[in-house]
């Protein structure tokens with residue numbers, strides 16, 4: 001039974017993104033003392049950091065906007081079906097004002113370390129201003145895509161132009177994203193994931209020359225964004241409660257259910273008509289409401305891959321360029337499908353050039369730009385749209401130590417081990433929201449992160465009501481959960497494809513370990529399990 005020391009705070013929440021601010025609000029509402037910490041100067045998380053041109057939701061705005069759906073800002077008016085970054089930041093700010101939680105945050109502050117003190121059953125948190133504080137519960141809401149992946153090219157520091165990662169877009173004196181006028185400039189974009197695919201068509205419009213340095217192409221499909229009229233918004237608003245209930249029933253909390261049929265049960269003609277309908281519809285439907293065996297059967301997947309490849313060939317005029325843009329290394333949807341607006345048409349412009357850096361990699365940077373073989377690409381601006389160290393990256397960058405000083409990074413060296421994707425044995429009272437192996441990272445985070453914050457709040461209230469101050473999973477519960485997460489993932493076509501949700505570890509003995517960071521059982525199943533656990537007195541947790 002751990003001894004008690006009265007900590008400075010009942011809880012510290014790391015992160016002021018959509019999940020962190022809601023968690024902070026809920027704890028405060030329930031009479032707990034809580035401190036929020038964020039490295040940013042204000043709320044917003046992903047919407048605060050990612051300010052590149054073209055940055056926008058690829059979830060239907062009204063299906064992401066939990067604070068509107070839940071009644072915190074029910075009056076909220078969306079201007080577009082897929083809102084842009086500036087609108088998203090306004091939305092998060094409006095919800096923050098309504099929840100009145102800025103007073104609970106220390107902004108512009110990083111958590112450097114969090115060490116559990118066995119003798120006192122508290123966490124000691126060290127901040128980058130040198131201050132220390134203690135809390136009973138440590139809750140991370142650091143986001144699955146916040147630790148940027150910036151390649152370390154030789155000579156990059158010699159480059160004379162501007163170079164930055166997409167999530168660190170240059171700011172003006174007021175902290176606003178600097179409008180970089182690409183007119184007359186020679187621009188390079190490295191990376192063709194969802195971010196690159198949003199930036200490229202916009203840069204293509206004005207840049208004198210745009211060079212896209214592609215290592216691996218992705219399967220991209222049209223976003224189909226449009227404005228929402230006042231009349232439509234009135235109707236959408238009346239449906240907020242229904243929308244929330246509906247998305248909670250779907251596997252990823254996007255407003256899509258899979259088609260009940262297998263691809264092989266449908267004639268070729270009907271299949272093509274079905275795919276055409278999905279391709280023309282706005283949003284993720286082609287990925288998330290395709291045939292039910294899309295990510296389970298290679299044959300089923302090949303049908304849709306062939307269909308989308310055909311679309312790329314139609315849309316890109318130069319056949320060589322089209323072939324380079326068609327993925328050959330992974331099934332359709334085994335990686336996140338970027339939603340695009342005129343992405344493929346960009347390659348029909350005379351000022352846009354696709355550079356295949358898998359065939360011929362960038363060797364180094366020189367003063368003028370990247371060098372590949374004998375050619376130096378003379379550039380003014382280079383945007384690294386090179387993605388993130390997914391899910392665990394943001395936690396790996398904090399020195400988190402649990403029982404007897406064990407480091408979290410060591411405990412998860414071969415892949416995370418958790419119970420419900422929330423807690424890890426040996427790290428008492430530490431909860432990872434939207435962390436590895438829970439139902440929120442592979443999900444519409446606006447909804448799933450919030451539902452998880454509600455569940456954690458209930459567990460903390462249960463502990464308070466029961467006079468409990470210590471929780472961690474049993475070894476058996478953690479093993480059972482972790483084994484099931486790995487087994488479920490292994491059954492899907494995603495298992496052999498590297499994406500930000502796979503952790504690849506190169507061991508000193510030369511072996512390579514690949515582990516999923518996400519739970520693929522679907523939101524409803526995840527939440528059902530969490531509710532069962534709660535109903536049964538939080539079975540699987542040890543308390544004291």
Ligand code: N01
Nearest residue numbers: 056057058151191192193194195196215216336385386387
């Ligand atoms: O990152 P990515 P992202 N040299 O990892 C390449 C969310 N998101 O920022 O595939 C050269 O998908 C890498 O190549 P390869 C969304 O969940 C949402 O684009 O590793 N290239 C790849 O092409 C998404 O899934 C929205 O061979 C290098 C690219 O960089 C997630 O964020 C919008 C490289 C990285 O693609 C991540 O998307 C945008 C190197 N050293 C993003 N290292 C919304 O719409 C990496 N690459 C809400």
